[in-house]
Amino acid sequence: MTACGQKGAMSGGVLFVHNHFPAQFRDLATQLVARGVPCQAIGAETASPVEGVDLVRYRLSRGSGRDVFEWAIRAEADLLRARGALSVGRWMREQDRVPQVIVGHPGWGETALLRHIFPEAKQALFSEFYYHGRNSDIDFDPEFWASGQDDVLARGLAKNAVMAMALAEADAIVTPTPFQASLLPPVFRERARIIHEGVDTDAIRPGPAAPFPLPDGRTIAPGAPVITHINNNMEPMRGLHVFARALPRLLEAVPEAQVLVIGTAKARGYGQTAPEGRTWKQAIFEPLADRIDASRVHFLGRVEHARMLAALRLSTAHVYYSYPFVLSWSIAEAMASGCYVIGSDTAPVRDAIEDGVNGRLLPFFDVEALSDALIAACRDPQASAGMRLKARETAVEKFSQNRGRAGWFEVLREMGVEIPA
DSSP states (O other): OEEESOOSOOOSSEEEEOTTTTGGGHHHHHHHHHTTOOEEEEEOTTOOOOTTOEEEEOOOSSOSOTTOOGGGHHHHHHHHHHHHHHHHHHHHHHTTOOOSEEEEOGGGSTTTTHHHHOTTSEEEEEOOOOOOSSSSTTTSOTTSOOTTOHHHHHHHHHTHHHHHHHHHTOSEEEESSHHHHHTSOHHHHTTEEEOOOOBOTTTSOOOOOOOEEOTTSOEEOTTSOEEEEEEEEOSGGGTHHHHHHHHHHHHHHOTTOEEEEEEEOOSOSSSOOOGGGOOHHHHHHGGGTTTSOGGGEEEEESOOHHHHHHHHHHOSEEEEOOOSSOOOHHHHHHHHTTOOEEEESSHHHHTTOOBTTTBEEEOTTOHHHHHHHHHHHHHOGGGGHHHHHHHHHHHHHHSBHHHHHHHHHHHHHHTTOOOOO
């Protein structure tokens, strides 16, 4: 156990719990500290300090997965984290550091046992994704799913085991979007509050594009037709295969078009592992190598946030596809930047985009429809001007950090935390 920024006994206030703290709670923690609310945090060794927050890290006593039934590996890992958080909580109790409210992410297991240590504390838990086996991300894509894969389905559902334990202890459940709220079991929904954590729409806004340097030394000039695609990990869950297959027609029809792809290339992201020990980038783009002009498709990897925003300001059309899964921050940031978003007609994206109003929604698997939309966007970029304006308005109304912060403040005030205006 290691303490960071410890100030001695601190009763009341808010205790944040997240193995990768601050994660989704950075803005909330910072704003509470600025208003004089006592804040503590429990995290794993990967947690990072936030000024004014007393962070205590736990160490796992052992790894998980050794001689454990495969379906139970995630539950074991979650319970190990729960034990780590429990040991920190017990130490806090001994130090009279008793929180008024616990704010945590139940998906890692850490909050599951804290009611035992802090029975008087209210709990507001952030439910990011409750897994389902049918009509979900697991069985959505027939290219990578065959009926009868009970093992895959069961492993997915088993991710809920310790999370359900944690949510059962929650006094309030905060979830970012209507789709994500709909995934909660009925017994939990009555405690659900839809509050998107938000992006900084004051700082992320439309602006003039600047020349964009490429890794090979060339530069894309403002005004060139540019297609952007951004995700943490390049993978089918975010439609990488559909996007890639739409590019040959685009590049042939619009010879001056450039494509910027931001994201890491891994064997596995949020979804399934790529076949044959390859990354998803290799598995998807290598079969298209003779049909895609590699000099115009630029894989930028993980980039600094400012460079990502510069790419969005340059964008003629931004592609965001997703299985039924968590809505990415990147779509909110693209909309806040005033991008023309072409998205998949899937439940999470429908929470952000209304077809023809603030962007386009296309059938997920219709490659030709995506090619047509990208070609049209490049040939007549002014046609999307109205949708760009509406996208910006939607981002401010639905996905602003100010709105998310106000929602969290309301929840915490209802639980008795005094937060000055």
